[in-house]
Amino acid sequence: MRRFISGNDAFAEGVRLARPHVISAYPITPQTTVVEALSSMVEDGRLQAEYLHVESEHSALSAAMGASATGARTFTATSSQGLLYMAECLTYVAGGRFPVVMMNANRALALPWNIYGDQRDSLALLDHGWIQLYVQDNQEALDAALMAFAIAEDSRVSLPFMVNLDGFALTHTYEPVDVPDQAAADEFLPPYVTANKFDFDHPVSLGYSAGPEFNRYYAHAHHRDMVAAESVIDEVEERFAARFGRRYPGLVEAYRCDDAETVLVTLGSIAGLVRDVVDELRAEGRPVGLLRIRYMRPFPAAAIAEALRGASAVGVLEKDISYGAEGTVFTNVLSALARRGSVPPVRDFIGGLGGDDITREQIRDAFAELERAAAGEQYVDPVMFLGGAA
Amino acid sequence: MSVNARTMSDDELFYGHKACPGCGGALVVRQALKVLGKDAVAALPAGCMSATGFNFPQLAFANNAMITPFAATASVLSGIEAGLRAQGIKPDGCTVVGFAGDGGTADIGLQALSGAIDRNDDVLYFCYDNEAYMNTGIQRSSETPFGASTTTTPAGPSHPGCVTGKKDLFAMVAAQGIPYAATASIGYPNDLLKKVEKARDIRGTRFIHVMAPCPVGWGFPSSDTIALGKGIVDCGLWYLAEYEDGRFTLNRDPGRFASVADHLRSQSRYRALTDADIVTIEAHRDQVWQRLRQRCSCESS
Numbered sequence: 001m002r003r004f005i006s007g008n009d010a011f012a013e014g015v016r017l018a019r020p021h022v023i024s025a026y027p028i029t030p031q032t033t034v035v036e037a038l039s040s041m042v043e044d045g046r047l048q049a050e051y052l053h054v055e056s057e058h059s060a061l062s063a064a065m066g067a068s069a070t071g072a073r074t075f076t077a078t079s080s081q082g083l084l085y086m087a088e089c090l091t092y093v094a095g096g097r098f099p100v101v102m103m104n105a106n107r108a109l110a111l112p113w114n115i116y117g118d119q120r121d122s123l124a125l126l127d128h129g130w131i132q133l134y135v136q137d138n139q140e141a142l143d144a145a146l147m148a149f150a151i152a153e154d155s156r157v158s159l160p161f162m163v164n165l166d167g168f169a170l171t172h173t174y175e176p177v178d179v180p181d182q183a184a185a186d187e188f189l190p191p192y193v194t195a196n197k198f199d200f201d202h203p204v205s206l207g208y209s210a211g212p213e214f215n216r217y218y219a220h221a222h223h224r225d226m227v228a229a230e231s232v233i234d235e236v237e238e239r240f241a242a243r244f245g246r247r248y249p250g251l252v253e254a255y256r257c258d259d260a261e262t263v264l265v266t267l268g269s270i271a272g273l274v275r276d277v278v279d280e281l282r283a284e285g286r287p288v289g290l291l292r293i294r295y296m297r298p299f300p301a302a303a304i305a306e307a308l309r310g311a312s313a314v315g316v317l318e319k320d321i322s323y324g325a326e327g328t329v330f331t332n333v334l335s336a337l338a339r340r341g342s343v344p345p346v347r348d349f350i351g352g353l354g355g356d357d358i359t360r361e362q363i364r365d366a367f368a369e370l371e372r373a374a375a376g377e378q379y380v381d382p383v384m385f386l387g388g389a390a
Numbered sequence: 391m392s393v394n395a396r397t398m399s400d401d402e403l404f405y406g407h408k409a410c411p412g413c414g415g416a417l418v419v420r421q422a423l424k425v426l427g428k429d430a431v432a433a434l435p436a437g438c439m440s441a442t443g444f445n446f447p448q449l450a451f452a453n454n455a456m457i458t459p460f461a462a463t464a465s466v467l468s469g470i471e472a473g474l475r476a477q478g479i480k481p482d483g484c485t486v487v488g489f490a491g492d493g494g495t496a497d498i499g500l501q502a503l504s505g506a507i508d509r510n511d512d513v514l515y516f517c518y519d520n521e522a523y524m525n526t527g528i529q530r531s532s533e534t535p536f537g538a539s540t541t542t543t544p545a546g547p548s549h550p551g552c553v554t555g556k557k558d559l560f561a562m563v564a565a566q567g568i569p570y571a572a573t574a575s576i577g578y579p580n581d582l583l584k585k586v587e588k589a590r591d592i593r594g595t596r597f598i599h600v601m602a603p604c605p606v607g608w609g610f611p612s613s614d615t616i617a618l619g620k621g622i623v624d625c626g627l628w629y630l631a632e633y634e635d636g637r638f639t640l641n642r643d644p645g646r647f648a649s650v651a652d653h654l655r656s657q658s659r660y661r662a663l664t665d666a667d668i669v670t671i672e673a674h675r676d677q678v679w680q681r682l683r684q685r686c687s688c689e690s691s
Contacts, residue, residue, distance in 0.1 A: 024472075050475060050476040053509060055504065056502075058462060059464075059465035059468075059501070059505055062461075062465040062466050063465040063469030064469060066456075067473030070477065070479070071473070072473035088459050092459050198431055198456075198470075200454070203451070203452060203453045203454040205444060205454075206455070208444035208449055209440070209444050209445050211446075214446055
């Protein structure tokens with residue numbers, strides 16, 4: 001059924017279709033409407049789930065872990081400071097290999113206090129062992145909710161999954177969204193089956209300690225299975241396309257990159273505007289491209305290097321800054337380029353912080369800057385704040 | 391049949407752990423699980439019992455058990471209970487049970503505990519109280535009593551040790567209208583076992599605060615744990631009480647207290663106390679008991 005709904009509502013529909021056993025969440029702007037929608041679904045019976053009204057994000061995620069340890073399909077949602085308040089629980093859930101699915105509404109971090117969208121919250125937590133997906137529109141948000149459970153719960157993966165929606169730009173913006181019916185969703189998403197749970201016939205200890213002599217085995221298995229998630233993501237997207245007719249492009253989406261001399265790499269909803277600008281510039285005869293990174297973890301280094309193979313200059317446009325260094329996406333993209341053995345001229349465009357607008361003109365200027373870089377113009381500091389410095 | 395020290399099960403569900411000789415906390419876990427049985431699902435935060443019970447491959451729990459984030463004992467319990475119920479797989483007689491220390495309960499875990507009580511989640515929460523952060527090396531918690539020297543409240547020329555008193559968890563959980571709360575001591579095992587059995591059979595959130603002496607942190611021989619657990623009740627510095635259906639019950643009212651000085655002087659953590667400090671402690675004890683007797687109907691004397 002086609003509906004005109006917000007990103008949060010779309011995500012809630014996706015969660016409903018996934019039939020979680022337990023939802024455990026604490027409200028925070030701009031995540032609130034997704035948990036409100038789920039609460040209504042539980043109240044009126046559209047969704048049969050236990051909804052835990054926890055008293056904090058720390059408890060939201062730790063309760064989700066407890067539920068997942070019983071073999072329950074489990075969902076939580078948060079944003080910004082709430083995600084940081086969960087931070088220690090993120091590593092528990094990931095290290096315990098509990099495939100909890102979380103929606104994070106990307107929002108700025110205090111101080112200064114700010115409720116609007118940027119991606120500093122989730123990018124600060126890249127190393128906490130979760131799969132991280134960044135979606136660009138509301139249809140992708142709904143579809144990601146369903147696919148997240150399928151990928152996270154796959155026995156080759158068994159890792160928690162964070163789906164990131166840009167705060168307000170997606171969470172509170174309305175778009176037409178195709179909402180699948182329950183029967184189709186049930187066909188697509190099998191029940192969660194795992195050995196990583198309590199067993200009353202053969203009791204187990206879960207989430208124990210492992211000292212120096214064993215610790216690396218757990219870390220290595222975690223890394224190995226995160227890498228293995230890449231092929232599971234492809235498989236799940238293939239099954240999704242077969243069932244629902246919507247095909248997703250894997251861990252990255254390359255748009256007009258094949259013969260591009262300059263490419264702008266970005267995440268999330270701003271990719272839509274960058275795509276428009278790419279089309280404009282192409283119409284002017286300028287060979288530019290867009291690379292949208294969908295998954296930051298597992299990090300698709302090979303796919304990024306491949307997509308940027310022909311580029312003479314590469315820019316990253318990101319709503320994030322690692323103070324004193326550069327944007328975190330930039331660091332990761334440089335790593336992908338360095339792995340292949342050659343790094344072209346690069347620029348890091350920092351924008352959209354605290355909900356700041358990223359304009360069409362700024363994106364055109366960014367491409368112009370990349371063209372100058374490709375032509376050999378030197379720049380002292382590759383980290384550039386869109387809209388000017390303080 | 392009522393469980394007591396004579397009739398309790400010989401089955402061990404918590405053994406092979408690495409707790410220190412004479413550990414009071416280990417007795418709490420071991421005895422409680424004997425009453426709750428093998429279908430109990432246990433959650434333990436950072437603390438002595440997780441540090442000594444969960445060392446792969448030396449895993450000490452014979453029932454289902456897991457480690458939780460430090461602040462998250464109660465919220466993990468809530469999640470476990472919700473997960474079992476939502477899937478319809480909770481066995482009859484399955485108790486979802488937490489064991490957290492005094493710091494893990496009265497300090498960092500208090501918010502999650504209050505949340506579980508607020509929701510009246512069907513979980514049983516034990517605080518084993520050894521009166522400091524013993525696992526990390528005897529640092530002060532909000533359950534460390536006045537006058538106790540810890541590594542963060544060291545006795546010295548300025549102070550005899552900790553200058554604050556014990557946070558009253560029992561009154562706090564009762565103030566939320568919890569279905570069942572009790573205090574106990576490993577020095578009175580029959581009282582403890584009876585309370586565990588009663589709590590097992592009540593639905594909703596239950597809380598038992600058990601005094602669990604620590605030979606290392608308190609400074610007494612490891613053979614004296616039970617004697618200290620009894621002595622602290624007999625001298626009135628701890629008490630055995632229940633809160634049920636909105637009513638407080640004092641299970642044991644000594645009438646005449648044993649000597650506080652003798653009890654304190656048997657532990658090296660109180661080595662710097664002056665006689666005047668002991669008078670202060672006795673006066674505070676008497677205030678506590680006045681309040682206790684006011685709110686409790688006395689069960690026995």
